[in-house]
Amino acid sequence: MTTIVSAPLLSSPLRAVCVDAGARLTGFAGWELPLQFQGLVQEHLAVRQQVGIFDISHMGKFQLRGSGLREALQRLLPSDLTTLLPGQAQYSVLLNDAGGCLDDLIVYWQGWVDGAEQALLIVNAATTESDRRWLTEHLPPAIALLDLSQELALVAIQGPQAIAALQPFVSCELAELPRFGHTVTSIAGQPAFVARTGYTGEDGCEVMLPPEAAIALWQQLTAADVTPCGLGARDTLRLEAAMPLYGHELDSETTPLEAGLGWVVHLDRNLEFIGRDRLVQAKTEGLRRRLVGLTLPGRNIARHGYPVAIADTTIGIVTSGSWSPTLSQAIALAYVPPALANLGQELWVEIRGKQIPATVVKRPFYRGSQFR
Structure with missing residues (x-):
């Protein structure tokens, strides 16, 4: 044994x-x-x-440092880093060759520090090790990665x-x-x-x-x-706030376009990055699915993995769900086909063997005063 x-x-x-x-x-x-x-x-x-x-x-906390750092990072991220000034940051996603999300992260650009370009990356705990390996494999030797996570x-x-x-x-x-x-x-x-x-x-x-x-x-x-x-x-x-959680809304088989993160994907700019061709293809041919917000009646909480259906046919899956203390409402995020992602669309979520009605609503469910 x-x-x-x-x-x-x-x-x-x-x-x-x-x-x-x-x-x-x-x-x-x-x-x-x-x-x-x-x-x-x-x-x-x-x-x-x-x-x-x-x-x-x-x-995860990575300090990156070296000559040509901005250019090297740009090849790994779909977001335009060319305009970042020292003291500015960019939320983005780390992509694989298929355009899937290896992680979402924030790049804090620090500019030239003691003769070399420097940036701080904050990544998810669950992907710290895999991110470190991916970055080490894909960044040139001139870039030093210092793992400050622990x-x-x-x-x-x-x-x-x-x-x-x-x-x-x-x-x-x-x-x-x-x-x-x-x-x-x-x-x-x-x-x-x-x-x-x-x-x-x-x-x-x-x-x-x-x-x-x-x-x-x-x-x-x-x-x-x-x-x-x-x-x-x-x-x-x-x-x-409808912010994605890696392992729920994001994973290596989900593109940022499907996850509603198209705003971090700058396909209209002259950027070459891993996964670009697949994202261009997906945008041209149409997305397989889209992330939507759902509200449910009463205390019916739609948990991660619960099936979403229409007319007795399963068409999607819940990624996150909870009771909203701010709104006093059951809310959830789910992936559904694009044709069923319109605001006001009525769907069903299977909760403990029962079909509970759910309505597609605008995301985010709540917007703080700073973002209104």
Whole structure:
């Protein structure tokens, strides 16, 4: 008999302070992380109405550096990087030869630093290893990749009061930082990378810094009534904002065009990148399916993998679903044929053997004040 030994879960440098704050821990993408603290709904609404803080140290963190970096990255991403200035960032997707999504990520362009081009990539925890291998294989030898994933902590401060809450602890003027802007500042006497990005549909910042400084920042913010939040609230918040989750809305067989991410695919520009030909073909011939938003009546929650049907014929699949605390509505994302992706289209979702009506609605389900 062969004994299968599971690798131990990685621990965030913030694990102890999260446990002290009452965190209920769970395994996620090889890490042990807070699922919730005081309760998912309470944490969700804190971010929508005030401010919350998340431990997202599990995210992959790659520092790329070398001559010709912008050109080398451009061959791997469908988004135009040529206009990025230092201090700007681009959300994009890493594609395979078939135009499928290997991952979604953010490129934080830092420009020339000490004589070489430099950028920071934040990638998904579940794909950190595969992304690192793909980048190492496809970037030229002149580009150095430094994996900081387990060396640095990463926290997200999110909500309409996020900027005001974080400002006392940084030396830069956060109000002057535009959306997707980033800078290097100082927190607790340590260098800290601060970006005005997030995964909640609200204003806020993501901060990458050494573990000791991250612990100090966490303790200071929570002492100032910033609500600690877990993965549960992070998922419902991103779902309301219709932000994709890798392994649900995105995978290696799904193109960004199908996932509603056509805005990051710049086929109209003179860019050569892996997967381009297949995306051009897909756009010319028509998409196989499209990602849509659904609402369902009552407390009927459509979970990942539930079939979507019309006239007793299964035509699609749910990728994510939950109760929306903000809207008091059951919501879901699903892939369906393009002909059935029109707003107002009536479909059915099979939930525990019952056919529940569902309506195609506009995405995102919720738009934060910064994005209205």
